[in-house]
Amino acid sequence: MATALITHADGLDHVTPAGHPERVARLEHLLxxxxxxxxxxxxxxxxxxxxxxxxxxxAYVDRITAAIPDTGHGRLDExxxxxxxxxxxxxxxxxxxxxxxxLVLAGHVANAFCAMRPPGHHAERETPMGFCLFGNIAIGAxxxxxxxxxxxxxxxxxxxxxxxxxxxxxxxxxRSLFIGSHQSPLWPGSxxxxxxxxxxxxxxxxxxxxxxGAEMRVAYGPALARLxxxxxxxxxxxxxFDAHQDDPLANLNWTVDDFRWITDQLCDVARECxxxxxxxxxxxxxxxxALTASGRAHVEGLLEAGK
Numbered sequence: 001m002a003t004a005l006i007t008h009a010d011g012l013d014h015v016t017p018a019g020h021p022e023r024v025a026r027l028e029h030l031l032x033x034x035x036x037x038x039x040x041x042x043x044x045x046x047x048x049x050x051x052x053x054x055x056x057x058x059a060y061v062d063r064i065t066a067a068i069p070d071t072g073h074g075r076l077d078e079x080x081x082x083x084x085x086x087x088x089x090x091x092x093x094x095x096x097x098x099x100x101x102x103l104v105l106a107g108h109v110a111n112a113f114c115a116m117r118p119p120g121h122h123a124e125r126e127t128p129m130g131f132c133l134f135g136n137i138a139i140g141a142x143x144x145x146x147x148x149x150x151x152x153x154x155x156x157x158x159x160x161x162x163x164x165x166x167x168x169x170x171x172x173x174x175r176s177l178f179i180g181s182h183q184s185p186l187w188p189g190s191x192x193x194x195x196x197x198x199x200x201x202x203x204x205x206x207x208x209x210x211x212x213g214a215e216m217r218v219a220y221g222p223a224l225a226r227l228x229x230x231x232x233x234x235x236x237x238x239x240x241f242d243a244h245q246d247d248p249l250a251n252l253n254w255t256v257d258d259f260r261w262i263t264d265q266l267c268d269v270a271r272e273c274x275x276x277x278x279x280x281x282x283x284x285x286x287x288x289x290a291l292t293a294s295g296r297a298h299v300e301g302l303l304e305a306g307k
Contacts, residue, residue: 001110003299003306004103005039006096007031011116013085017073020081021249021286022131027117030282033292034299040109044096044116047139051094054142055135055169060126064090064133076128090118090133093281097140097236100279105148105234110306111267113239113299114281121163121238121283122188130161130188136281137238138169144234145175154179154232158262159240159283160250162191166238167202174199177230179223181205181216183243183250212245212253213261220262227269234277235270241285241294249286259294263301276305 011027052061067074067082074082093116100112114136121137122130141153155170157163157180167190170176182191184206191204203226205219227235245253270278280302285291 001306002040003303004042004100004109004112005034005115005299006042006044006100006112007115008044008092008096010085010088010092013083014089014118015083015085016081022118025288026285026291027115029288029292030115030295033296034115037299037303039299039303042099042103044092044114045099046088046091047094047098051098051139051143052134054146055139056125064128080128080131086118086133089116092116093118093120093136094134094139097136097279097281098143101140101144101148101234104277104279105144110276111278111302112280113302114279116282119283120281121157121159121166122161123165124168129165132165135165135169137236138166140236140279141170141176142173150233151175152177152230152232153234153236154227154230155236155238156227156266157181157238157240157283158243159238160243160247160252161186161240161284162188162204163238164188164190167195170197171202172198174201177201177203177227177232179203179205179227181207181219183207183209183252186250207252209251210253213255213258216254216258217261220265224265224269228273231273233274234279235266235274237266237278237280238283239280239298240283241291244285244287244290244294246287246290247285256293256297260297260301263298264305267301267305271305278302278305
């Protein structure tokens with residue numbers, strides 16, 4: 001079966017100020033790195049308010065909408081900026097995840113990767129932050145549970161920064177399991193092992209600065225065992241590539257091989273538990289060469305798993 005690549009040119013219309021790490025070139029370089037792979041390329045649809053309201057109140061959606069500038073840039077906090085194309089891009093980021101879930105659960109594709117920006121895993125219920133506007137992957141989890149009627153959905157986040165938004169949005173969702181590895185200490189400062197969710201449905205894996213793939217693999221051993229025991233019906237991945245040793249925003253020392261390893265491990269669990277059903281979406285990764293190489297390795301893993 002095929003692996004879907006879901007993207008849209010609107011992801012290039014979310015324009016941040018010069019020098020901002022979450023820039024248009026991220027998506028350009030990643031898509032260039034994927035262009036020779038045998039992927040089923042699908043256009044990301046626009047998510048309507050109904051989808052956003054699975055995780056965010058209408059007042060929040062209205063506030064983000066009102067903040068979009070006609071020209072130039074708007075600023076939500078010191079890190080999170082808007083341009084005239086940002087809302088369209090963010091809605092397509094959510095729409096990409098929902099489309100991927102539809103395709104995977106219908107059996108039309110084996111798995112899917114959503115290449116869109118802005119990212120989403122820092123957006124809390126009523127707070128945009130960390131370059132993120134909407135909780136893309138958490139909205140996807142709620143959609144799979146409520147719209148498709150699944151009973152157990154797992155989200156695994158290997159971005160170097162803790163997915164505080166996803167944790168916030170799924171904290172009280174007993175039908176979900178959130179597993180997140182991240183550097184600690186590091187912004188946003190959340191993600192301790194003591195943060196376990198309202199139904200013991202959160203598992204954080206803090207990793208010390210300077211650690212690399214060996215330490216990551218040790219940390220993921222019990223986490224992968226718990227994921228298998230959970231028997232998810234769908235695995236969603238927040239695929240951040242900023243744990244790479246060349247990334248400028250953090251201090252972990254992962255290599256391209258480490259991203260391929262964790263991809264293969266998650267696909268193995270999916271094959272054992274849920275017919276290989278995996279949907280992954282782009283989060284961080286700010287060194288362009290490292291992002292491109294690591295993202296390609298991740299998608300190659302999805303391709304191999306889908307054969």
